[in-house]
Amino acid sequence: DTGVSQNPRHKITKRGQNVTFRCDPISEHNRLYWYRQTLGQGPEFLTYFQNEAQLEKSRLLSDRFSAERPKGSFSTLEIQRTEQGDSAMYLCASSFYPKQFFGPGTRLTVL
């Protein structure tokens, strides 16, 4: 399978816990985006990587959020001290300009 994969697909956690999501992009793509999608809304940009460098972060990405892309391959998005407002679908997109190819997303529910 040469598509974008994300794990886990679903995550239920209690408020205050830390969670980490993983995205495996298409191997030849050097650009990777993270978006967040809340119910009934379109996705919103969180951050992006060019190879291993994180080049821009949205105001939506509070200090509790951190993303990495070691060696320019897979990426992880960690949320510390989760809050109920963090409940959303987290989408990863692998990109070769100007196309963006999306993974299935990780649905986070914070209880």
Added chain:
Amino acid sequence: AQTVTQSQPEMSVQEAETVTLSCTYDTSESNYYLFWYKQPPSRQMILVIRQEAYKQQNATENRFSVNFQKAAKSFSLKISDSQLGDTAMYFCAFMKRAGRDSNYQLIWGAGTKLIIKP
């Protein structure tokens, strides 16, 4: 800042009918891309069609076509001969044509839920 507006929260049509989804956007950019993405229930976002703003010809992909009106900043999607598998959320999205070394994030509308009835 760019904004994308989809004014139809939900639409439903009978199978085999033609349906048009509306999208308007606001930008001061002259070069950009516009996209329609499809998100089936519990499935991933799929690119349906792409339009480059500098091209006057409307994009077409099989049963999917767009009506791009640059001056009016309008970008509607027409689905002909609709099929049950077309049932999904449809999102309109904008991308600045800023070059491959810039942040070319997508700016999204809120989506239209399309239901195809048998």
